[in-house]
Amino acid sequence: MAHPRDSLPAGTIIDCYCIIKTIGSGGFSLIYLAEDEDTRERVVIKEYLPRKTAARKNGTRVKVIGGEKQWNDFQHGRKLFYREAKTLATMQHPNVVRVRNFFLANDTAYLVMDYEPGKNLGSYIKQRGGGLSTRFIMTVFPPILDALSLIHSRNQLHLDIKPGNIHLRPGGNPLLLDFGAVRHYAKGPGTKTSQVVTAGFSPLEQHRGSGHIGPWSDVYAIGATMRACIEGKPPPSAVKRHAREVMPAAASRFKRRYPPSLLEAVDWAMEMDPRLRPQNAGDLLKALTGQCSRPPAPDPRPGKGPG
Structure with missing residues (x-):
């Protein structure tokens, strides 16, 4: 099951971002503080990793746990997660979190947002x-x-x-x-x-x-x-x-x-x-x-x- 122990370790590079630390977890995702290697700005990265159907295996890749149903559930959830990213990217409003990037990697999906203190x-x-x-x-x-x-x-x-x-x-x-x-x-x-x-x-x-x-x-x-x-x-x-x-x-x-x-x-x-x-x-x-x-x-x- 997805758990903070499944988090990407500090120093991991995904796309152009370097993981600093895990700052949150939920039933469907892990949340990281990271740094954009090009701009040196801090960002927040949300990784799709559903607790009931997936875990990290052999390094950084995500693996589905279970059979065909779990695989289908994971694929459907990843599709919805990616849709969330696309939806958010169109919402330009000062009181809606800003999406910088979204991409597929490690057999899962990622959403990159502005880091906001508070x-x-x-x-x-x-x-x-x-x-x-x-x-x-x-x-x-x-x-x-x-x-x-x-x-x-x-x-x-x-x-x-x-x-x-x-x-x-x-x-x-x-x-x-x-x-x-x-x-x-x-x-x-x-x-x-x-x-x-x-x-x-x-x-x-x-x-x-x-x-x-x-x-x-x-x-x-x-x-x-x-x-x-x-x-x-x-x-x-x-x-x-x-x-x-x-x-x-x-x-x-x-x-x-x-x-x-x-x-x-x-x-x-x-x-x-x-x-x-x-x-x-x-x-x-x-x-x-x-x-x-x-x-x-x-x-x-x-x-x-x-x-």
């Missing part, structure tokens, strides 16, 4: 214990929503927004990271497909797998991430909320500490019914910045919608 929002929330200021929230989330609006305008969905995937540069300027779950969607009816799920941040339609996903799905995750900034912990999972409402409205629970426009935007974004949420990042951005208010709930009646 820390992720998840670590910052844990360090501060929640209760982050209105000023902080309004520094971080409008730029992230603007970046997400660009992503949605390209008919793409992020589908893994959470505190750990928002990077805070020195000074608090945010950066949206990790597009490993990115999906293309067709405007109109939502897409039915299996998804990456993070309890507390993924909406019910992602948990179900067969649910209709769309920009409204990313909107829920943004609302949940803002609530985590306020409360200091992940919200209850959408599955638990669906079974039994266990989460009081932010507008009532935190009204002594935060402005109504912020709390109402959080509650609107986290509606369980996708049809009742802001339908895209732009709508949520307008609500968060006081440019529009939440519309009244429609009368319940049969009908098709994104949910």
Whole structure:
């Protein structure tokens, strides 16, 4: 299985980059700090190395572990990883991580990004214990929503927004990271497909797998991430909320500490019914910045919608 011990050792050269050290690992990839040998600039390299189906064998090459199913899974995952790289390379936005290069080597795929000093929002929330200021929230989330609006305008969905995937540069300027779950969607009816799920941040339609996903799905995750900034912990999972409402409205629970426009935007974004949420990042951005208010709930009646 892929493990930090499968990391490329310091000093390894891949393409024109020299590995300095491993700085992260996940279920599908290893993350390295490296140096561009031509420019001497530091970069971050993401290597596709899925924990369940591959490991490093005989030096630097990656080998699939298992039979035909594992081989097919690895090939499919590598294709999606490469698609992530191509997608990111087209996203020119100051709050989306910049892709410098992507290539195939060692029987796997690599994505090269700018190195950005700072820390992720998840670590910052844990360090501060929640209760982050209105000023902080309004520094971080409008730029992230603007970046997400660009992503949605390209008919793409992020589908893994959470505190750990928002990077805070020195000074608090945010950066949206990790597009490993990115999906293309067709405007109109939502897409039915299996998804990456993070309890507390993924909406019910992602948990179900067969649910209709769309920009409204990313909107829920943004609302949940803002609530985590306020409360200091992940919200209850959408599955638990669906079974039994266990989460009081932010507008009532935190009204002594935060402005109504912020709390109402959080509650609107986290509606369980996708049809009742802001339908895209732009709508949520307008609500968060006081440019529009939440519309009244429609009368319940049969009908098709994104949910």
